[in-house]
Amino acid sequence: MIVVDDLHKHFGGARAVDGASLSIEPGSITGLIGPNGAGKTTLFNVIAGELAPTSGRVTLGGDDITGLPPHALFARGLLRTFQIAHEFGSMSVRENLMMVPGGQSGERLMNALFSRARIAREERLLAERADEVLDFLTIAHLADERAANLSGGQKKLLELGRTMMVDARIVFLDEVGAGVNRTLLNTIGDAIQRLNRERGYTFVVIEHDMDFIDRLCDPVICMAEGRVLAEGTLAQIRANEQVIEAYLGTGLRKRPGTDETTAQDGSDAHLAFPHPLASDAVVRGPITLSGESLSSAS
């Protein structure tokens, strides 16, 4: 579907993308992983027309799309979401979604003056569609909220929702999971799988959550230093020595409880004051300052 051939993007002396070549199969959910600074987001930005490449070629379904501006790519069904959500803060969540489809009648002055009924009809349909999308994403109760008031994770959902307002062919998700609660991330994962299965979307997903990648993505591409380091199933990637060294690591060096300043049993015996939370009990419901449950105290 997408073929990237020897793509370079240099910022002065810094080679953010340095000869990346890869291809994305139609109908796949491809995971793109790699250490911070590997060039993943820059690669997205070049493919999505945000940045012009220094050299190299990108094709979509055989057509050369290198350097096309984002709106031209949008018309061809190539959409992306941002690592840091880009919402219209002063508009409602529903309006943010209704914005997405292009070529609406109300955009033309003559229609705005003389075709009120048509515009109203169109907007009603769009609002319905937006509400369906919000329902799908489990944030229907926020439809009339100003987008600026959403939490970080909810904004991420809105980002994903935008791609559902039109018939996309390929969607690039830039860290849709960063800042999203893990339970909600599972919901997003379900949504991605459904869109993939039912509407035939192809996805390319940048994500650091390996559980998420494991659930959704095959194949997985690992980038490092602007190039493709390895490609394969996640199991193959996980076994790759270079990937472990550059990206996955081997876990926390300083686990709590392994240091002499913490008691060996992992309790908080080093604390200066006795704290009820230091016990192994989980307190349910509201608490007082000393950590006692309000409900059982009253």
Next chain:
Amino acid sequence: MSEPFLVGENLVGGYGQADVLHGCTIAVDRGEIAVIVGPNGAGKSTAMKALFGMLSLREGGVRLDGESIDALSPQQRVVHGMGFVPQNANVFPSMTVEENLEMGAFIRRDDIAGTMNEVFELFPILKEKRRQPAGELSGGQRQQVAVGRALMTRPRTLLLDEPTAGVSPIVMDELFDRIIDVARTGIPILMVEQNARQALAIADRGYVLVQGRNAYSGSGAALLADDDVRRSFLGG
């Protein structure tokens, strides 16, 4: 019994008419790491803002080292030793890494070279890139700049809003290692985290917020072991 170093008690407040926080209580003491987790929109970031003075409270109050700081602006709270790293827009993109760190030390009148070296020791990549504009760094590297900048004030307590959002697993482990290092020096650390499992594993105290209230509280280990918490907030 002395009370914890930083306390936000019975916090009630929000944006405009609607309250986001409905009486939650958050505290962290010296040498501790406290972690706030919870579903999206539960008020985690809002609770952080309340502690830092960016939200006017209708009820409840914040105390630092036993003294009420409710009357202090966020700027004054920095002078009093609070360091805060927000979730987004936490670096100056057009400034170099080094300039960003210098900006962090804006309120200091003494020599900052030593602190900067400590930050570079914690985050070697920042030393390597110190002449590069922060806006050219990747998401994870920017996060390191933001944490580094907060450390430049030599804070007495550090508030981190999702420090590991968008960083790779290896950097996340490293960041958590650093956070443990910082906590061991006696600086209480309070953070909001989505990588709840990893964060709770290093947390002395954990708070699960739901709709602006304390839903579950306990040591990180106890919360991790709790069935209800696991099922509802850690994704099984």
